[in-house]
Amino acid sequence: MAALAFLDSIGGPELMLVFAVILIFFGGEKLPELARGMGKAIREFKKAASDVEHEFKRAMDEAPEKPGQPFIKPAPSAVPQSPADIGAAPIAPGAPPPGRQDPPADHGIEA
Numbered sequence: 604m605a606a607l608a609f610l611d612s613i614g615g616p617e618l619m620l621v622f623a624v625i626l627i628f629f630g631g632e633k634l635p636e637l638a639r640g641m642g643k644a645i646r647e648f649k650k651a652a653s654d655v656e657h658e659f660k661r662a663m664d665e666a667p668e669k670p671g672q673p674f675i676k677p678a679p680s681a682v683p684q685s686p687a688d689i690g691a692a693p694i695a696p697g698a699p700p701p702g703r704q705d706p707p708a709d710h711g712i713e714a
Contacts, residue, residue, distance in 0.1 A: 629637055 626634065
């Protein structure tokens with residue numbers, strides 16, 4: 604409301620001067636059209652503001668009671684999944700998994 608604080612100092616004579624200037628600029632014929640257009644604009648603004656308010660209230664009423672569970676990706680299972688894994692020999696600690704080759708010692712750089 605601080606933006607409209609200057610309206611407190613406007614009195615009757617100032618309003619009469621503003622209306623006289625508007626009448627001079629727009630004339631008596633355009634004044635009803637201008638007022639009608641302003642009325643329609645204000646009505647549309649109020650309708651849009653009311654629709655937004657109703658939409659917010661409806662969204663707040665439809666909010667879920669308890670928050671949903673976040674999607675958590677399951678951890679990989681330590682239990683063998685395929686029949687080939689069941690008969691496989693246990694892997695020694697520090698050894699690479701079967702089917703994986705260690706990179707060459709020179710990291711692919713030839714001297």
